[in-house]
Amino acid sequence: MKATIIQIECTCSASPTQYEGILEDGRMFYFRFRWGKLSISESSNPTEEIDDAIVGTVILEDETSDQWNGALSTE
Template sequence: MTALARVVCTCPSVPSQWDAWTVDGQYLYLRYRFGRGTVDAYEAPGPEGWDVAPGGYVAEFRDPDDPWRGEIELEEFLRRAGLRLAPLASVVSYEEYARRRLDEEPTT
């Protein structure tokens, strides 16, 4: 089971999604939309550098009885995708992520 050292929630629902890094430094894009959870590995966050669209190439799971579902808690996503948090992992909430993004915006 792959262990994650850092997870950042970048969207809380529709889709639920996270940027994550394994203990070895591999970046993973975690996404849950339309009752489908996918995990994909890329060099870095941000789709501008991705050479293939997300498709669940690392892991995938589905909720066939709830195909419109777009929200899932991190703990459930990790369990169903075969991932886990490493001891002392950093987990950044969407609120903290949004606050940091606002702090980074230039003022005019």
């Protein structure tokens, strides 16, 4: 199922690059890039607590570059 982002905020721009936000169905998501690893996780249920997304279901995990990279351009 495709999720639609309705709100997104950059909470850290480098080391790690982090975004968090809300999906159309009320669940939260958490995006993080550090040590060359990118991950996106989401909460199981609608919530206003970002911690539910941080420890939630990982929907994408990828090692994208060397371990020293922690900054990701918005482009």
